[in-house]
Amino acid sequence: MPTTKFTTPERYQYHNGFLAYHESEAVPGSLPLGANSPQKPPYGLYAEKFSGTAFTAPRQENLQSWLYRILPASAHAPFKPYTSTRSAEDEAQDHIVHQLPNQLRWDPFDVDESVDWVRARNVVARAGEIALKTGISISIYTAGRDMDENTAFYSADGDFLIVPQHGVMDIQSEMGRLLVRPNEICVMPRGVRYRVTLPEGPIRGYILELHEAGHLELPELGPIGSNGLANARDFQAPRAAFEEATTGTTAAPWNVIAKFNDRLFVAQQNHTPFDVVAWHGRYYPYKYDLGRFNTIGSISFDHPDPSIFTVLTAPSSRPGTAVADFVIFPPRWLVQEDTFRPPWYHRNTMSEFMGLIHGDYDAKIGGGFKPAGASLHNIMSAHGPDRETFEAATDARLGPQMVGQGSMAFMFESCYMVGVTGWGLETCRKVQENYNADSWESLRPRFKAPSGSL
Ligand SMILES: O=C(O)Cc1cc(O)ccc1O
Numbered sequence: 001m002p003t004t005k006f007t008t009p010e011r012y013q014y015h016n017g018f019l020a021y022h023e024s025e026a027v028p029g030s031l032p033l034g035a036n037s038p039q040k041p042p043y044g045l046y047a048e049k050f051s052g053t054a055f056t057a058p059r060q061e062n063l064q065s066w067l068y069r070i071l072p073a074s075a076h077a078p079f080k081p082y083t084s085t086r087s088a089e090d091e092a093q094d095h096i097v098h099q100l101p102n103q104l105r106w107d108p109f110d111v112d113e114s115v116d117w118v119r120a121r122n123v124v125a126r127a128g129e130i131a132l133k134t135g136i137s138i139s140i141y142t143a144g145r146d147m148d149e150n151t152a153f154y155s156a157d158g159d160f161l162i163v164p165q166h167g168v169m170d171i172q173s174e175m176g177r178l179l180v181r182p183n184e185i186c187v188m189p190r191g192v193r194y195r196v197t198l199p200e201g202p203i204r205g206y207i208l209e210l211h212e213a214g215h216l217e218l219p220e221l222g223p224i225g226s227n228g229l230a231n232a233r234d235f236q237a238p239r240a241a242f243e244e245a246t247t248g249t250t251a252a253p254w255n256v257i258a259k260f261n262d263r264l265f266v267a268q269q270n271h272t273p274f275d276v277v278a279w280h281g282r283y284y285p286y287k288y289d290l291g292r293f294n295t296i297g298s299i300s301f302d303h304p305d306p307s308i309f310t311v312l313t314a315p316s317s318r319p320g321t322a323v324a325d326f327v328i329f330p331p332r333w334l335v336q337e338d339t340f341r342p343p344w345y346h347r348n349t350m351s352e353f354m355g356l357i358h359g360d361y362d363a364k365i366g367g368g369f370k371p372a373g374a375s376l377h378n379i380m381s382a383h384g385p386d387r388e389t390f391e392a393a394t395d396a397r398l399g400p401q402m403v404g405q406g407s408m409a410f411m412f413e414s415c416y417m418v419g420v421t422g423w424g425l426e427t428c429r430k431v432q433e434n435y436n437a438d439s440w441e442s443l444r445p446r447f448k449a450p451s452g453s454l
């Protein structure tokens, strides 16, 4: 099978390891020795602490970094609302959340080439309260333009788990540069300032926004042992890289755009935010190549729970119950004997939002679930293979079988009931009217009572 694994172009340099403690210096000697905040940090840099968890969060969960930069992030004018191109009524309409028990499926979302990363996102499903640090938002992003020169963006609303479906993202962040391509994912933590450019044209993809306090983790491996699924060494963080600050009256102004409680604000400053010469800590953006996922499955019988495909999980306070799991369905061999191999028909106490990066999803061979589309099976909304998949799997002669070749479906699974936004239901115009009819309503009873039993 070997799945394609990406290599790294020379221009990008990474540290490897999942939430490992990294030290990164763009200029040798710019990290202070044996102290975080000496009276005079090396080379006249300012020291800045960047907290991703409460100061007193338990050691294992505690994510903080120290940044050594030319000017501190606070050196900017006050934030003002960022002007919107749409009316307040339209925006309000798009954000209303509708709780619905229906199974939903969307055709591929259109790319809006007129916007950049700042305006790229449309929330399709949501739970919780951003200001209380609870819940998640699921968005579709599309863009056709680089972010303006001298512009940086950050979100105070939570970590972004970015799942590109189309197009390449070149991300210049405070901590360094990341190249993110479809079949890779990127986690951009709350607060990190960054600028997105599109070296190969338009982009489209999905974002899981984690409003909940806390961060994505690797799942426990239990009896699997010490390796498998997403391996820690395959997560890549940027190495420190900086631009010279330009200060004084000749400096071009910079715009820092903040997403704050789902509203955009802008503040001006006369120096680049990308002036971090060195950093150390565990709070930083990172990326992961889904082609490196070590997929594990049944080698005997029955269809295992999809939790074996979890890449990252954001735990709730209830053990084993996730605020959000990011689960993938990579190419894999199926060998189970006397088994209905696709997913079972099921109802789930968790909500399941699915997307498709490329290829076909093996539980929906009847068509209709397409790359750049999506589906939502909310809490206790019944679902499972479509009729075509059911019939093919029931009648198949079982032998070793490769599924998902050239394909990558994924699921954001959450313990929350997610509401569908006005944008997701109406504005995007992608909801499939015939999802139930096309998938399940044509299933016929196959029950035959044994003779003499009635
Ligand atoms: O519904 C789906 O297609 C996702 C899914 C896949 C699987 O293998 C088992 C359970 C499940 O919800």
Ligand SMILES: [Fe+2]
Pocket: 343, 346, 348, 352, 377, 383
């Ligand atoms: Fe499911």
